[in-house]
Amino acid sequence: MSRPPFGVALVGYGFMGAAHSQAWRVAPRFFDLPFEPRMSVIVGRDRSRVEAAGERFGWASTETDWKRVIERDDIDLVDICSPGSTHVEIAIAALEAGKHVLCEKPLANTVNEARRMADAAGRAAARGVYAMVGFSYRRVPAITFARDLVAAGKIGELRQVRALYLQDWLVDAEGPMTWRLDKDLAGSGSLGDIGAHAIDAVQFITGRRVNSVSGILETLVSERPLLSESIGLSGTASEERGRVTVDDIALFTARLDGGVLCSFEATRYATGRKNAFRLEFSGSTGAIAFDLERMNELEFYDGTDAAGLHGFRRILVTEPEHPYMAAWWPTGHGIGYEHPFSHQVRDLLVDIAAGTQPRPSFDDGLQVQRVLEAVETSSAAGSSWIAVGGHDGDSPGMQKQ
Amino acid sequence: MSRPPFGVALVGYGFMGAAHSQAWRVAPRFFDLPFEPRMSVIVGRDRSRVEAAGERFGWASTETDWKRVIERDDIDLVDICSPGSTHVEIAIAALEAGKHVLCEKPLANTVNEARRMADAAGRAAARGVYAMVGFSYRRVPAITFARDLVAAGKIGELRQVRALYLQDWLVDAEGPMTWRLDKDLAGSGSLGDIGAHAIDAVQFITGRRVNSVSGILETLVSERPLLSESIGLSGTASEERGRVTVDDIALFTARLDGGVLCSFEATRYATGRKNAFRLEFSGSTGAIAFDLERMNELEFYDGTDAAGLHGFRRILVTEPEHPYMAAWWPTGHGIGYEHPFSHQVRDLLVDIAAGTQPRPSFDDGLQVQRVLEAVETSSAAGSSWIAVGGHDGDSPGMQKQ
Amino acid sequence: MSRPPFGVALVGYGFMGAAHSQAWRVAPRFFDLPFEPRMSVIVGRDRSRVEAAGERFGWASTETDWKRVIERDDIDLVDICSPGSTHVEIAIAALEAGKHVLCEKPLANTVNEARRMADAAGRAAARGVYAMVGFSYRRVPAITFARDLVAAGKIGELRQVRALYLQDWLVDAEGPMTWRLDKDLAGSGSLGDIGAHAIDAVQFITGRRVNSVSGILETLVSERPLLSESIGLSGTASEERGRVTVDDIALFTARLDGGVLCSFEATRYATGRKNAFRLEFSGSTGAIAFDLERMNELEFYDGTDAAGLHGFRRILVTEPEHPYMAAWWPTGHGIGYEHPFSHQVRDLLVDIAAGTQPRPSFDDGLQVQRVLEAVETSSAAGSSWIAVGGHDGDSPGMQKQ
Amino acid sequence: MSRPPFGVALVGYGFMGAAHSQAWRVAPRFFDLPFEPRMSVIVGRDRSRVEAAGERFGWASTETDWKRVIERDDIDLVDICSPGSTHVEIAIAALEAGKHVLCEKPLANTVNEARRMADAAGRAAARGVYAMVGFSYRRVPAITFARDLVAAGKIGELRQVRALYLQDWLVDAEGPMTWRLDKDLAGSGSLGDIGAHAIDAVQFITGRRVNSVSGILETLVSERPLLSESIGLSGTASEERGRVTVDDIALFTARLDGGVLCSFEATRYATGRKNAFRLEFSGSTGAIAFDLERMNELEFYDGTDAAGLHGFRRILVTEPEHPYMAAWWPTGHGIGYEHPFSHQVRDLLVDIAAGTQPRPSFDDGLQVQRVLEAVETSSAAGSSWIAVGGHDGDSPGMQKQ
Structure with missing residues (x-):
């Protein structure tokens, strides 16, 4: 069974970064997925920390600027695990760049930010690019x-x-x-x-x-x-x-x-x-x-x-x-x-x-x-x-x- | 050990009447009490029901009018288990007649009633006559x-x-x-x-x-x-x-x-x-x-x-x-x-x-x-x-x- | 509702004596019984202790010799709460005297004793006199x-x-x-x-x-x-x-x-x-x-x-x-x-x-x-x-x- | 931090095979290990099943004969998850071939088998080759x-x-x-x-x-x-x-x-x-x-x-x-x-x-x-x-x- 590869970029390497890394690593081993996820790149502002996290969590590469990542052709999805104040900018840019987005909860720090994100998600969905918010307890x-x-x-x-x-x-x-x-x-x-x-x-x-x-x-x-x-x-x-x-x-x-x-x-x-x-x-x-x-x-x-x-x-x-x-x-x-x-x-x-x-x-x-x-x-x-x-x-x- | 007798009148014979009867019956068998409670009289408006309750719960006599009871010399305490709307009148009359009062909760149906009762209780306490409200869960x-x-x-x-x-x-x-x-x-x-x-x-x-x-x-x-x-x-x-x-x-x-x-x-x-x-x-x-x-x-x-x-x-x-x-x-x-x-x-x-x-x-x-x-x-x-x-x-x- | 009186003699005044006393006291207040139990006499070897127990538990009289009790006409049942070693003698004598018996568990200290008790109970039952053992947890x-x-x-x-x-x-x-x-x-x-x-x-x-x-x-x-x-x-x-x-x-x-x-x-x-x-x-x-x-x-x-x-x-x-x-x-x-x-x-x-x-x-x-x-x-x-x-x-x- | 690689061969692909695969995959992501485990080969008698398991569980290669595996230089440890009757032969051969062994419990189906395995483990330990039994609940x-x-x-x-x-x-x-x-x-x-x-x-x-x-x-x-x-x-x-x-x-x-x-x-x-x-x-x-x-x-x-x-x-x-x-x-x-x-x-x-x-x-x-x-x-x-x-x-x- 050959499944198409699916490049993932993770932004953030704290508690949620660890949990999401584990999910990308483990899900294909227990579920039949339509794609083969690739843990392509992990992003964080602090170079030494993100490199340590990349090695620990098993990401193929690291990056300190999320903007570089959403330009990459091999990235299909941006998984946002950074603090709430950063969500709006990353998510909208990623969606506009044609990347699917998984964004940790809460979606944003204000209703205004969240509305802009939802609007961007609506526009992206019309193009087959999807956004999801990470209320994982569902x-x-x-x-x-x-x-x-x-x-x-x-x-x-x-x-x-x-x-x-x-x-x-x-x-x-x-x-x-x-x-x-x-x-x-x-x-x-x-x-x-x-x-x-x-x-x-x-x-x-x-x-x-x-x-x-x-x-x-x-x-x-x-x-x-x-x-x-x-x-x-x-x-x-x-x-x-x-x-x-x-x-x-x-x-x-x-x-x-x-x-x-x-x-x-x-x-x-x-x-x-x-x-x-x-x-x-x-x-x-x-x-x-x-x-x-x-x-x-x-x-x-x-x-x-x-x-x-x-x-x-x-x-x-x-x-x-x-x-x-x-x-x-x-x-x-x-x-x-x-x-x-x-x-x-x-x-x-x-x-x-x-x-x-x-x-x-x-x-x-x-x-x-x-x-x-x-x-x-x-x-x-x-x-x-x-x-x-x-x-x-x-x-x-x-x-x- | 000879303890002074303590005459009790119970008003009401529903759920709370049964529970209070059990208490008057049982407490002297497990606790050292300063008095010997007498289950003297149970009061209820319906004669046949109060008589049945009196026999079932073990009260010495029955009465249909609580006013008769507070006149009796052998009654030291009136235990009020009737609905909340009746509390105010019975409690105040009993206290004024020099009877201690145990009154089921809630004390009354309105703050106004409760305040009158508390005032009466304050006056009675000055004469050594006490009132208690039955928040039994304490x-x-x-x-x-x-x-x-x-x-x-x-x-x-x-x-x-x-x-x-x-x-x-x-x-x-x-x-x-x-x-x-x-x-x-x-x-x-x-x-x-x-x-x-x-x-x-x-x-x-x-x-x-x-x-x-x-x-x-x-x-x-x-x-x-x-x-x-x-x-x-x-x-x-x-x-x-x-x-x-x-x-x-x-x-x-x-x-x-x-x-x-x-x-x-x-x-x-x-x-x-x-x-x-x-x-x-x-x-x-x-x-x-x-x-x-x-x-x-x-x-x-x-x-x-x-x-x-x-x-x-x-x-x-x-x-x-x-x-x-x-x-x-x-x-x-x-x-x-x-x-x-x-x-x-x-x-x-x-x-x-x-x-x-x-x-x-x-x-x-x-x-x-x-x-x-x-x-x-x-x-x-x-x-x-x-x-x-x-x-x-x-x-x-x-x-x- | 007038029920025939039913005289009870309790032997023993320890933990089980207290529990059985409470049962004779309380059962008539919650259940429709065919008899009206009378808490007639409590029996114990130590006079001062049995008198204290009698007053505390509410028995009408006390006795130090159980043999006196089983001779009494007003006693219908002997309730045995004394240690296991005493069960056999009291139970058999009571049954033979025509008294119903309630005997605490375990029935006896040996199978031999228990068998003699069961035999006596069998003979008594033929005369309408019954024996029960107190496995109360049933x-x-x-x-x-x-x-x-x-x-x-x-x-x-x-x-x-x-x-x-x-x-x-x-x-x-x-x-x-x-x-x-x-x-x-x-x-x-x-x-x-x-x-x-x-x-x-x-x-x-x-x-x-x-x-x-x-x-x-x-x-x-x-x-x-x-x-x-x-x-x-x-x-x-x-x-x-x-x-x-x-x-x-x-x-x-x-x-x-x-x-x-x-x-x-x-x-x-x-x-x-x-x-x-x-x-x-x-x-x-x-x-x-x-x-x-x-x-x-x-x-x-x-x-x-x-x-x-x-x-x-x-x-x-x-x-x-x-x-x-x-x-x-x-x-x-x-x-x-x-x-x-x-x-x-x-x-x-x-x-x-x-x-x-x-x-x-x-x-x-x-x-x-x-x-x-x-x-x-x-x-x-x-x-x-x-x-x-x-x-x-x-x-x-x-x-x- | 560069850790020496550590080649693992897994024998068996049932319930325990899945659990052990997950452990080799996940342990390095959460614990500091002295080696870098490589999920090198999974072994099973049924070729199509073992290949499916290899892909699902993420093993680099598959094999149908465990004997081939213990000859490989890149294998440091044999992890035995096959039924109890197979343990003795595989474990002893692996230990003798200088491979560390992790063997699922119970160690064997008889004391005799277990004793032979323990003896082999003792000899191997003297050479710095170790055996462990998988009582994972410890x-x-x-x-x-x-x-x-x-x-x-x-x-x-x-x-x-x-x-x-x-x-x-x-x-x-x-x-x-x-x-x-x-x-x-x-x-x-x-x-x-x-x-x-x-x-x-x-x-x-x-x-x-x-x-x-x-x-x-x-x-x-x-x-x-x-x-x-x-x-x-x-x-x-x-x-x-x-x-x-x-x-x-x-x-x-x-x-x-x-x-x-x-x-x-x-x-x-x-x-x-x-x-x-x-x-x-x-x-x-x-x-x-x-x-x-x-x-x-x-x-x-x-x-x-x-x-x-x-x-x-x-x-x-x-x-x-x-x-x-x-x-x-x-x-x-x-x-x-x-x-x-x-x-x-x-x-x-x-x-x-x-x-x-x-x-x-x-x-x-x-x-x-x-x-x-x-x-x-x-x-x-x-x-x-x-x-x-x-x-x-x-x-x-x-x-x-």
Whole structure:
């Protein structure tokens, strides 16, 4: 089976760069792809760092200027893993150069940027050049399966939604600054970093848009030591201090199209919760619950079970019947954090080959950005309800896996 | 050991009447009480029902008019378990007649009623006659213990609170009306019935008052069949229909004194959640989590544990060291829903004997009522932030058990 | 409703005496009983202790000699909660005196004693006088419900059974001796104390007898300080030391009638496990799992669920459909350790009124005793397989609740 | 950084072949290795299948005869993933040809084969050529960490061990035969396939050898349809039937060196349990529990915690302090089934570079094989206790990670 080569350029070499590299490396080994991805070039501003990353992650070459990369004929796709402030320029240029784009979430730091990107993506799609935003959690099999269950009516009519994303890596008030705490670079704090995942997942699973919000943003620790060396999501502290300009906690209530109430929480101060992205969907005949700390499990409550036999089932989402899982290991053998990135690569390439718009599209990313903005507006306006602007286009789903 | 007799009159014979009867019956068998409670008389408007309840629950006599009861010399305390709309008149009359009062929560249906009750309780206390409101969950050993841990600084400085009370008994849109769905009788819906528990527990455990709120109330099903026969919290449906005049869902954000943010949710539409009263307190050095569906457990995260050994501990709150538990069974043998009512009786009698104001006092009940009212006001005002009025008096704690 | 009085004499005032007292007190308040139980007399050898217990537990009178009690006309039933070594004499005398008998488990300290008791019970039953052994865990609603599910074929053909009873109250090697560690008084250690519960529950739920065993008993700490004062299941230590003459750990494999393999474990050295009585039944189309530390829950796996939706359901056994639960609180409000003793009283009185042999009968208790003896024999014989003697009579079930 | 190349030949392309391929591919991307592994050649008897596997898994070339491979100069290591019956010949030939060997578990189908392999490994080691057996679960971070905790005395003196490996893929009696059910190919059934993991893990974590056993093996379904097409661990059925010649269930009790009792269970009939490899270690001051279905978690009970604060902690084993985890993702981001194979590759290469015997060695594999044989002997001898032969050499540990 000879598949056409597909040149990939990766921009960024941090946490997301590592995860995306693993996806490009691994996806072809477990999924039948329409192309043969080539890990052609990795791009970063710091030459020695990008060279180290290129060797470590296995990219064929390195580059310090992304503009050079989008001129190359052997590059079919630009995968953007750099901070949010850089997305708009790179993505638009790449699309205009005829390169497909995979862009990490959140799509941009402002609605305005996101709208320009979505416009560019729309123009590119008309030419068969596609853009996708990297809400990778859509491809956690349990989450994709939750979407399938809701779509199949397994919980009946949706009644209520709860979405919490709980982390605790800022609990130590003397933990150092990172770019994630600087509004100019990150756009927002918990809201955009993890709250964006919650918004996208809720819209994805329910197939409905958030159309209005009332919320509050809060910064608990407003000054921190500057970072001297980066380790994981944090690092070691220097003696100088800097201002935290983003939210630590975002609490908001939302209405979906059709009126369903959702409660959202994104926080980095939930002591003891390391990565507790929790979703619960209550319907007229059933319910679904999920916690990313146990990402291979989905809880399902079937209200149509016989009397006395009702209860949340702990489904181990490792069966061949579950989305993406037939490609991996036998039943009962779980996957890890990075596997959904391989699913994302697989779906993206399949869609590109088919000439189908991959989802989440930049429009989907723009919609999330509008929700983020509406939450900020509401917070600034004493938690009054703010309509999420610009509803148009498709529902926030994706093609069935 | 000869203890003075202590005559009790119980008003009401529903769910709460049964629970309180069990407490008066059982508490003397497990706790050393300063008095010997006499289950003297049970009061209800329907003669045949109150007589059946009297025989079933083991009361010495019955009465259909509570006014007759507060005239009796052999009655020391009136225990009010009738619907919220009746509390104000009975409680004030009983206190003025020199009877101690235990009144089920919520204290009243309006702030105005609650204030009058608190005023009466203040006057009575000056004469050594005491009033207590029945937020029995304060005496769930895991909750009392959570309070002790927070007070002892085991989670450090409080950072964030989450309080959800999830039930699902209204999910069936054809389930019948009950008095709990009628605003005239119940005051409010999820908000006052179960949200009040959440508010009291948060104030109790943190030792801080809710001082402002932003929230929304929602009724999902506004018309239901009328009830023909009552069974448990629900019953069988008749063919006529009635209007649901209370909230089904209450979502609100609150600030505690000192500024800590809390997210509250009370719902009867959380499909599959039967009695999931969930609390989480995040602090600078630890966290505590609780779920009433597993009421004999408390989760505790100690941030001062050695590196690599952090994790939420599942504490089985059945040790002699735990509040109230030395009185019951050996370690590992749990208690049930009704045991905290025995703890409430025990603490109430100890306080009366000592001439100490029992907690939660009517002032504490009034404070909860003010929060409920503020949530209603905020909901009516587009979720804008509403200050909780009338701060004065003590912190919302109780004497250490 | 006037019910005939039913005089009860309780022998013993320790942990079990307290639990049985609570049952006689509470059962009439929640269940419709054919008789009106009278808590007539409590019996104990130490006068001052039995008088204190009588007052605390609410018995009308006290006695130091059980022989006086069985002569009384107003006594209908003798409830035996004294140590195992005393069971045989009291039970036989009471039955011969025409008193119904409820006898705590294990039935006796030897098969020989148990056989004599079962014979006496058989003769008494012919005269309408009944005997029951107090395997109260049969009346934990989740366990009764598990039996119902197995009997209804909900797990298909039984394939394998796992029964562990894990406690840790002997982990401290300097914890003091109690009568439970003295073979003369207790008969055996973990085996008879908690392993007996496991054997009875497995036989009850499966409806099959253990017919052969291979096992090992082990004493980890053979000498301990003598007890100076008793507290809960343990107490404070004196300076003298005594010999532990019972097993600390019992491990055995068994075959049920029909050949199904079961693994049993009873231990008091499972550090951190306070009362983890765990049962798992695997069948051709489903499975059931239970843990007494979460006694209001039952896990059920239905292999006939749709593909992709398989998982253990956490059933909160608090619905009116569940055995005994309609009598207690609304859905989601759990019960505690002592409630099954009320269920036991209820079922016993119903059977006595109906002239039906209550279960577990002394024959059932004898069968458990035979299994205990077979395990001891196997352990002494290098874990070789030992047939459990004396199979005759009914299956080890009880009438459907 | 230029590292010497290291040629790898993989024999076998089934489930284990896929897992090992992923490890060779991924390990160099996350760990600093002393060599640069080359995925040189994959070997299988069926040419078309091995070619497909080679392309899918990314091997540079394919071969149908393993003998050709061990002659190649560019091959430094032979990785044996073919069925157990083939191990002895390939491993010995490879070692004699000077190739390092990584051999999947169980080491062989008989003690005799295993002993020959261990002897060959001993001779090779003297020449700096090393052999390792693939008990990959030792490198599950939670299991490695459990070993570290036991070794550091965190649970005190070991008292009791429980090791269960529960699967359910044979519950359907009409599920087809696979090579795993044929004694000639697989050696044994549940015992060698999953029980071997339990034995190795217990020996590894405790640092003690199993020195005697009493057990029983049982085949529940002795005839099954032959396999027509392989899917995962099972496949589709043909119309012919074959005999199951291995055990479905293995139950055994064991003593470790020093006398500690362990209960072992390996079963493929634990309905609803997909991959529940459960370990529990009870010590004088603490306990540890693990379940592979939640492989990123470890439960730890610290008996030295303050009174009232005891409980099993759910440690999310995703901190940089945890073994191997600093190489992967930030805290709270879990790994999947296959990651321990990368850890295995990492440790193996580090040991080879250092001239240190990698563990588990073939001696360790032989020890497990002896335990398996002793269980079979005991089962055939009516569960009598059988000493595990041939104790000599090191404790069953490995160098600290």
